[in-house]
Every structure is written in structure tokens, then in C-alpha cells.
Amino acid sequence: MSTPRIAVSQSSYLRDSEGAIRRCLENMRHAASRGVDVIVFPEWSLGLNPVEVVPNRNTERLSRLARELNLMVITGSIRVLEPESGKKQQRCLVFEPDGTLAGSHAKVLFHPTERPWFEPGAGINAISTRWGRVVVLPGLDGVDQDSWSQALELSPDLVVMATSPHTPTERTHLQELAIVRSQDIQATVVLAPLKGRFSGSAYLGGALIAHEGRVLGMADEQETILIAGDPEAPLIQLGVVDSTAYVPVTHPLEETWDAKKALGPEAERRVLVDWGLLADPESGAHTQELLTLAEDNPRWTALAPARPGYSAVLGRWLDAGAGGAFVYPGLQRQFPWAEPIRQIGCELARVQRPLLIHTGPGPAPLRFDDPILWDEFLMEFRTFPVIIQSMGQRSPHIEHALILAERHPQVYLETSKVSVAAIQEAIRIIGADRIMFGSGGYAQEFHQEWEKMERLEPEISEEAFQKIVNLNARRLFFHSESLERRLPGKVHPFRRPS
DSSP: OOOOEEEEEEOOOOSSSSHHHHHHHHHHHHHHHOOOOOOETTTTOOOOOOOSSSSSSHHHHHHHHHHHTOOOOEEEOOOEEOOTTTOEEEEEEEEEETSSSEEEOOOOOOOOOTTTTTTOSSOOOOOEEEEEEEEEEEEEGGTTTHHHHHHTOOSSSSSEOOOOOOHHHHHHHHHHHHHHHHHHHHSSSEEEEOOOEEEEEEEEOOOOETTTEEEEOOOOSSSSEEEOSTTSSSBBBSSOOOEEEEOTTTTTOOOOGGGGGOOOOGGGGEEEEEEEHHHHHHHHHHHHHHHHHHHTTTTTEEOOOTTTTOHHHHHHHHHHHOOEEEEEEGGGTTTTTTTHHHHHHHHHHHHHHOEEEEOSSSSSGGGHHHHHHHHHHHHHSSOOOOEEEEGGGSSSSSHHHHHHHHHHTEEEEEOOOOOOHHHHHHHHOOOSSSEEEEOSSOOTTTHHHHHHHHHHGGGSHHHHHHHIIIEEEEHSSSHHHHHHHSEEEEEEOOOOOO
């Protein structure tokens, strides 16, 4: 079964039931406008709703709009009254896209403060829907091992953990638990937490969507609507492509680089590079490790090292799926016009994939670092993109990188390690179409580089901003056909609802 395009409404608690239901309806409309198939709400999304038999006036409003929008709706637990027994329960409802109530789950496990007020459900059940078998696990049901064992026996296609963390440690645990569980069922798990204050406690949010052990989307602590889809669909969160993420596979990988636990920036589109491979005697094994790492996360791609004199080896890596190559010939005391570098250019011309070049001060002698040295190479190889990492890093190299980009239309400039003013000057000279965001370093440097983009954003148009942080690198490194079919004519950047 195909994976639906899912939205999670990570909203703060509203005591007012009418205000809460209106916000749910607004979020449903917002999600539907983005081509969403399923929207998931956290616990208490309807506030302190009246304790009534279902259906009632509030659930009917959800049902009517679900039918109007052709949208499946999964509510967090709401207060209901069982018509036969008169029991007061917390139930999660699932509405089909035609508005019918497909089924519900009565919360089984309660905190001590809840027990006097609610009757527990009989157990975990699967709800048959258009998108397969859905299991909803609210609150403590979502973390209880016996409840999960029951859920596993039901062979669900989609599991919703409507469970809310109090602390960053709890949030990380829940997110990792959702990822592992999606691997257990080889299907989709959605973590749909509440955020803000409720009943004397503060909750942090941290919504996450995982499919078969892979993160499709993750939200931060802000009130937000997180949207993700199948592994090949666009991730609409920050909308960032980090075009030069440095991953040192020549050293033991940190746990944070587990491709199946990729949280934070690692959940975005990333282009992985390990410059150490250019001087590594075991570069073959480590290059394979880098490519395998990228294969484990559908939002990543990896570049292969291009070492002078080893163009045939580079060709094999490109044929094996490398997204392009990276080169620093100064390490071997080679200038870009040397024949071994020309052979690298021939391999990239054969497959038409990008080349990332190191320029500016580095471990090689300074006479090899000036971007202007690549002019003759660029005159010969005009058919594939060439990316100047860090725009040469500092003056006068930055000015020379700008000259190359102005002179050669296949040249792109990457933004790491340079000032906002240098990026603005690049936009003025060559426009935003050939500038791309990159962290150019370790994962923790992503946030430092992203702060520059936040400072730049008010100074340029929305279209230019999206090109720099998303579209240019996506066009070079990731196939965009599925995105264009889903959203013809326009790519919608993520925006937090007002």
C-alpha cells in the first residue's frame, strides 16, 4: 500500500472548546490546500469539549469538512459519553475522506489524576480505513509495551502515537521510539504531541513522521503544521537543502549520524561530503560507507572523492550512484588545468553530475587555492555544474569566485563560511539562481550557517530565498519530477500558521 501524505497539527491547548474546534477546521483547510491525504491531531485538540454521545455537533463539523476536503481526520482523545453504559471515556476518532466515522479507540491507560473521571477502554484495536489499518495510541497507551505488543499483532499500516513529552529527554526518547516502531511494522508511525500548558503541566511538542525506520518530517517546539509524505515526496519543513554537509566517515561516525535516526537538520535534504577521503589510503572502503549512509536515508545523497590520476575509480563510484564528485587537487600539488584533473572533468561530463571544488585557504599551499585557477577548466567543461565551496572563503578569493560565476554560467556559489554581505553581493552580480545554502562543516555547524540565512531572508524576495535554501540544490542533486507533479507550477515553502 502506498504511503499517504500526512499532516500533523502541533497546536497548543485551548480550553475554549469552540475556539479549539475552529482551529482544527482551519488546520484541516490548510493541510488540504497542500495536497494532504491524512491530518492527525494531538490529545485534547478539541479542548474541554462537552461530554456527549458521538456523533454530536462538534464531530459533525469535522465530518462535514472531511467530506468537503476529501481528507482523512484522526483526532486525539476527546471526551465522549458511551450511549449504552453511560461511561465517560477519552476516545480518538478516525473519519474517512467521505466523512464517515471509520472507528474509534478508547484510551486504556490513565495518569492518576485522570482515573477518577474516565473509564478505560477494553484494549487496543485497529480501524480499517481507505489507507489501511490504523492504530491510535493516546497518552500512556503510546509508550506502554503491552499496548505496543497488542498493536503489533494487528499488523497496522499506520500508527499514531498521540503522546506528549514534558522534557527534551522525553521528547528525544519518543521520537526515537517512533522511528524504531516504524521499522518494526515496516510502515508509518506518526508522533502527534501536544505543546504548551495543559492541566498544570508543560509539554514540548516535537511531532515526527517516520516510515520504515526513516524520518520523513520533524517539527521543532513551535506551533506548527508538519507535512510529509512518502519517502520520495518533498519534505515541507524548513525547506532546506544543505549542499555541503561534512560527514567524517574516515573516523567513527557519531550516533547522531545514524541515518535511520536522523533528527533535526539531518532530516532535511543533505549532500554528504568527506574531504578526508581525498587523502585517505582506504578511501575505497570509506567511500562505499559514505554512499551506503546516503542510501539509508532517501533525503540524502553523497558525493564521491575525485583524486587526480584515479578518474576510472571515480567513474565507478558515479555509476554506483554517487550524486557527483568533490575535488581539491592542491593536496596533490596539481593545478586544475593538469591532465589528471581534465580526466575527472571527462567522467563528470559523461554522467552530467555536479563537481564541488575546494577553493580558498586550506591545507594545500596557497598558490593552489585561488578560484581563478579554474578558469581554463571551466572554459573546456561547460555542460555540468561546478560548485565553488564557500565562495573562496575570503578576499580576494571571493571576488575571483564572483568573476568566475559571472563569466561561466555553469558555476554555482555555496554560502558556508562567508558573510551575509558577500552573499548579498553575489545575488546582485549573478542573481539567486546559482547560489546555494551549505553548512560546509559538521552537523552542529548547520544552525550557525542557518542563522545567516535568517538574517538574509528579510533582505531578499521570497522567491530568491527559496532558490538559495532549497530549489537550486534540489534541482542539481535530487530529482524533482515527483514534486512538480504533486505541486504543478509552484513549490510551497513551509510557513507556521498565523
